[in-house]
Amino acid sequence: MAVSQTRNLGLPLINLLRLKGVPILQQLHLEERLLRTSSDNWCIINDGTIDPTIVMGISGKPQELLEIESILRDDIPVIRRFTGGGTVIVDQGTIFVTFICNKDAVPGLQSYPQPIMSWSSLLYKKVFQGIEISGFARMIDYASCTAVVLSDYVLGDRKFGGNAQSITKNRWVHHTSFLWDYEISNMGYLKLPKRAPEYRQARDHLEFICRMKDYISRSSFIDRTIEAVGSEFLLRSAELEDAHCTLGSKFEPSSRLLRKQELGEAIFKSLTASQS
């Protein structure tokens, strides 16, 4: 495949794809295809997804993470995505921002999880600069000189966004779901995860997360994000048709909807485990 020109005026070129209400499974398929078959850099912003959907990371176990009976009763779709990380429930109140980049797109950035998350946290710091918050802003503690993992986006000690990644030999994806708003009742579908960052301190979802809408308007967040991306890349507006044109037809994405049968089997595994 010919390598497209990715640098101009000293900044790497990035295709900015703005979407609204695209189903999250469709978004994940698009991301995976662009990761594996495109040689361009992409920034995708999807402003909300149409139906409440649960999205687990690649290794997520439904019996450990989900209230499966409620999910089956209410017919909530469950997706296993191609990136790592935890479980989220997304809906119209979620804003998605995804970066798909060549490994040399950001000068000096090694394509490993921690450096990529560090880079993205600095970019989002620009987005939230000057936003008034209440409560104590948490600092990273390096006093012990142990490597700490930058994971969630928090205001005070409440999470408003989580991210995950997939890294190939020459490219990487870093995607984030931002809780601009959420339905309290939807959080009832998620169990308390076994693996959680220390700062969560066993809080349940409603005590752990917060809404961005209390701090910033939807349009302002998106505009500020685009501006921040524009400070590091040369933006080129793209349409969904442009993205599809560049894709190889043979690639099959791995993100998928779990079948009800699989969820039912997970309930059985959960019962078996509790009896042993």
Added chain:
Amino acid sequence: MALRMWASSTANALKLSTSASRSALASPAFSLARSFSTVLEGFKYASSHEWVKHDGPVATIGITDHAQDHLGEVVFVELPEEGKSVSQGNSFGAVESVKATSDINSPISGEVVEVNTKLSESPGLINSSPYEDGWMIKVKPSNPSELESLMGAKEYTKFCEEEDASH
């Protein structure tokens, strides 16, 4: 070097954006001050940080100490089944660490003859023993001359140092 650069810039600049997540398990912390990764003689190395040890008709493949150190705590491994073909430079599986899936690329081409099934229950073996208990697949090489295109221990050590220094 890369970890130190990005981590320190974040420590200085950060005000409200992110929170720290430490490993919840008893595994050792990954020190920012660490500058050396183990590289073994007698192994061959790919620029994507996989190693291969050729022993008669079979070659064993895994990821290097440098790779596991940069990836962080491995929590999940996806490996091919026996009988599958792998080809040099292409992905044959993935590891999950720190909310990221990372491709593992085969240093040589061939047929998978054995898979390390211990990794499904104990993925952390990749961190604690990347060259021994953390081996991933064994392959019957289809083109042994491919090994000549890989790096030896000294060359790989220098490669890692240069890669870290340039980021």
